[in-house]
Amino acid sequence: MSQIQILVGSVTGTAEGVAKVVADALEADGHTTSINTAAQVEDLVRAPEEILLICTANTGSGDLPDNLQPLYHQINREFPAIAGRLYGIINLGDSSYATFGEAGQALDEALEDLGAKRLGEPLVLDASTGEDPEVLAQHWLSEHWLPRLPETPPL
Ligand SMILES: Cc1cc2nc3c(=O)[nH]c(=O)nc-3n(C[C@H](O)[C@H](O)[C@H](O)COP(=O)(O)O)c2cc1C
Numbered sequence: 001m002s003q004i005q006i007l008v009g010s011v012t013g014t015a016e017g018v019a020k021v022v023a024d025a026l027e028a029d030g031h032t033t034s035i036n037t038a039a040q041v042e043d044l045v046r047a048p049e050e051i052l053l054i055c056t057a058n059t060g061s062g063d064l065p066d067n068l069q070p071l072y073h074q075i076n077r078e079f080p081a082i083a084g085r086l087y088g089i090i091n092l093g094d095s096s097y098a099t100f101g102e103a104g105q106a107l108d109e110a111l112e113d114l115g116a117k118r119l120g121e122p123l124v125l126d127a128s129t130g131e132d133p134e135v136l137a138q139h140w141l142s143e144h145w146l147p148r149l150p151e152t153p154p155l
Helices: 014-028 069-078 102-113 133-148
Strands: 003-009 032-036 051-057 086-093 123-126
Touching: 003 014, 014 032, 014 051, 014 086, 014 133, 051 102, 069 102, 086 102, 086 133, 123 133
Parallel strands: 003 032, 003 051, 051 086, 086 123
Antiparallel strands: none
16 A cells, blocks of 8 residues: 655645545545645655655646645755656646646656656646546546556555
């Protein structure tokens, strides 16, 4: 069973709602979760066995929400030692914006540049489809992400 920290970037609460649903589903599967809505770089390094799950909205023109921007800037300035860490991405955007999903992609690339290892493909949620993001996230989790979690925690 894994310990999973969900790092949330949200402006109007959709990503936070998705994070809660995902946390409940992970707990129901026997994992331990925490939800962090004010992530700092220290939160990435304090528990090396933790798996990270980014759950972020996009805002502005492909920007990260204010509550995840500090982490992104700290990553790019401080290069935290998280090589080999497992992570996942839930990227909430809206394809009516030219900058569809760019913030989540930028954070994904920043983690990859540090040597972290993404589990599976990101879940990209498009608000313009009108589909329920919480339902889509639960489906992605059970079909795509949960099967990729290690049998025994890393490290
Ligand atoms: C002012 C504003 C700017 C946005 N900019 C983008 C964007 O650049 N790219 C994108 O993919 N989605 C963009 N979106 C869509 C949001 O990311 C999407 O609706 C998301 O589900 C909102 O999640 P939240 O409620 O957690 O903030 C924007 C939405 C708003 C209201």
